[in-house]
Amino acid sequence: MNMPVPPKVIRAGAKRNELAERLSRDVQGEVLFDRGDRGRYSTDASIYQVDPIGVLVPRTFEDVRAAVDICGELQAPFVARGAGTSQCGQTVGQTVVLDHSKYLNRIVDFDAAAMTVTVEPGIVLDQLNAWLRPHGLWFPVDVSTSAQCTLGGMAGNNSCGSRSIVYGNMVHNVLGVDVLLADGTEGHFGQLEHMTADGSRIGQIVQRLREIAAREHDEIARTVPKVLRRVGGYNLDIFNPQSVRPYTADGHVNLAHLLVGSEGTLAITRRLTLKLSPLPEHKVLGVISFPSLYRALDTAQHIVKLGPEAVELVDRTMIDLAHDNPAFGPVIDRALTGDPRALLRVEFAGSGRDTQLRKLDQLVELMGDLGLPDTVVRMTDAADQKALWGVRKAALNIMMSMRGDGKPVSFIEDCAVPLEHLAEYASRLTDVFQKYGTSGTWYAHASVGTLHVRPILDMRTGGAELMRSIAQEASALVQEYKGAYSGEHGDGLSRSEWISWQFGPSLTKAFEEIKALFDPKGLMNPGKIVRSPKMDDTTLFRFKPSYQVLPFEPALDWSAWNVTQDPARQKVGAPGSGSDPTKGFSKAVEMCNNNGHCRKFDAGTMCPSYRVTRDERHLTRGRANTLRLALSGQMGPDAFTSEEVRESLDLCVGCKGCKRECPTGVDMAKMKVEFLYQWHKEHKMSLKDRLIASMPKWAPWAARFPSFFNARDRVPGAAWLSEKFLGFSARRSLPRWRHDTFLSQAPHDHVDDADVVLFADTFNNYLDSENARSALKVLQAAGYRVHVARADASDPARDRPLCCGRTYLSVGLVDQAREEARRVIQALRPFVARGVPIVGLEPSCLLSLRDEFLVMGLGDDAKALAHQSFLFEEFLAREHKAGRLNLPLKALPQKRALLHGHCHQKAFDAVRPVQTVLGLIPDLDVSLIESSCCGMAGSFGYDAGHFDISMKMAELSLLPAVRQAGPDDLIVADGTSCRHQIADGAGRQAEHVAHVLERALA
């Protein structure tokens, strides 16, 4: 193998200031050159990390042009970036990063008849496909990251979807590219016959490309792998096609295809013209359970003969990890028969439902013939298919949810071998892993022989050496089976070094000539594809051998992440068995592998602040990166409690969307509590935060003198003053206090033989007391003996109502929250001991009994309480399911209910129970509003500095949906702050489900 040449060393620091100045002067876009911003753009979904010179988020193409000119003048390298989800370090480098994803994402032209669309590079695939759906068309390169990856990035990497056996890769679906070259030349690359080899800059390139291709004609035939999935190097074989699938239907040469897969090293894509396909009318799915991985892979070659659209492998590790994930567990369980070691998910699609069903029959028959009868689960329902597809799409991320320092590492991730060798290749690779004391996690696009496999390595200790040894043995296998070393994820930093190995010296030289032709000064994404560094250069690693975290004592219990790990057996040790000096906090932060799933915009909650700002800083990933860099001293000493970190967490509304939806379980809401605790050790707390936190303590006074406490919204100028001196937004009314609190009127008796305990939180006791009253009436009407929870007689603060501590947690006062939690545990202990369910109304309050109570060092009592704590609707739905609910209900005047789920309900899969119990009301049609966070998020929306962002979050989907509701429609929302936001933003009064049920009591 040729020794790779290290990339040119660029003196970034010296140029940084000048570049920042010039850019700030000459462009309209966002110039982000500070330490935190650079840190957030220093990684992608690879193992690499390099501090970039700076970042520009261009608003217009003119900005891009200006930036390229300035970089050219100052000799500064630059890289175009989309969502930054590349796995091989394609976007990592000492460059000026041009983030195209925020503004350059329009659809420029669409021709339905010709089935073509022209887009800007920053558009996200799912958004493009959502736009195309009404036209019956789609762009079929359906990569797993479709919810966040951009078309520019997909073209850059020559991405491949799961259905590539039918539709091919990006290179098969791009018709033309408008480009900007490093020297400022603009032009179009498309069909060769329409491009003149004149004296212009582009013409000269065309002419020279022809010459190189003619010279290398035989070498191309000799060295380029003849598989569909080959994405390494430049696609010089467009002149002498080697792909098993022709690049163009009629055999013409399209020069856009040379730019596809060039990883931003040759040109910046300004616009892409894409070939579209008709949406398949019908899809059916067969899920086959196999007794071994080998058997599954070996069977793929027979299945493809039935003409499936996709054949995808899921291995045992992933089945187990998916099973443990709250979002994926039930879905994967439905797809299994017996106790399989691997699954193949086989999809048939096309016109004629009967035709597709017949293919499914053939699959069942085939499995019987192959000695595996009764192993196919038929999935013909679209919702089931979509849910299982979701698991497959999240497969890699699920794998990455493995705790401990060793992680499945991507470097031989997508070798592609001819199908008949797939099982043997996997088997021999398993032996290689064993030889090096590790094991692999597998999933595959089995239909096209691309095997995603990641050996588990700890990059901090010995990972680099193991990586090279395994890569060398894997490459020898790939060569023996005449496969492709890079079958999907491209070259970047981890595979560029292997180009000369795969393509030989002659083509490697040709690639260097091509690079020099387009980019003579080597400014575009240097070190990728040609003249690359070594894949195992540890100075480029995110977790370098020198990586260390600065010790601190966390307030919450993070021991679940502080574990040892046995990579060979894929087992993790007991909580707390690791040696993390932050007792697991930094390990929890490091769970973010940068895959970018939090950049999604589809259903679900995560991440509301990103959804409105589209800033990397206000994204779960951006926050996790900021914390990681700060914790490991890479943002300077004491950075963890710095203003930079505080700012990156400022717009995190603590919705827990990431807790459920981040495939690796990054729980930023909890991390923010920990951060605020540490922050307040060093920084004074504002009066506003102190007021919010201690609300449960002063609420009794507010109930005694409500007119005084409500004066702020009555007395002219008071709201203004509260904004000026306290920071409460004058544009919002505050919640109204009242005399008739629930607990002042509810029964005081200790109901020893209670069937259920009603826990009235601060909000539903003092502010929306009617909800607690309704809940009590409904429970009693259903025949339950209800005990209303009150402080224990031995509690020193027994006259004060119980409180879950949520308001303290929201500002990081963990010690005070713990005290409140202790009071709750003490008061409820006798009921918990008897197994009595504890029922609450406010999602964020009640669910903290199941969440934060468990990480405040409160022992087994907290676990027992968590086990028995239910939201009101969860309790009723459970009783209904068990056939025990006897609730007499009549129809309401309203016939339709629109339901908005509180974020914490969504995080705990507790929205369905609301739908279930509302569904018990005769003649009521219940529809769920597909909404993210309402934007109020406890006290977040009351803050003057957060008001606008809070309203923008609400305007994303919640408020428009509420405004469209008819005047007679019910709006149901269980969260106090959600109801307030709906009232403020849409002038509608939303109701708690308890209140609705009470009105429906017969």
Ligand SMILES: Cc1cc2nc3c(=O)[nH]c(=O)nc-3n(C[C@H](O)[C@H](O)[C@H](O)COP(=O)(O)OP(=O)(O)OC[C@H]3O[C@@H](n4cnc5c(N)ncnc54)[C@H](O)[C@@H]3O)c2cc1C
């Ligand atoms: C969990 C996970 C699953 C994945 N699954 C798949 C899969 O199924 N199939 C697959 O093929 N890949 C997959 N990938 C890899 C990656 O998501 C895809 O390659 C994706 O298309 C990259 O898009 P992006 O917007 O993130 O691009 P980026 O990572 O931002 O950029 C990719 C490359 O394109 C270049 N680029 C971006 N914009 C421009 C532009 N305007 N002009 C010129 N060059 C540009 C960049 O310089 C870079 O070299 C996966 C990654 C992850 C983390």
Ligand code: SF4
């Ligand atoms: S926070 Fe979660 S979803 Fe976002 S990039 Fe990190 S791992 Fe992926």
Ligand code: SF4
């Ligand atoms: S808690 Fe919500 S706002 Fe905060 S990072 Fe997670 S998804 Fe985003």
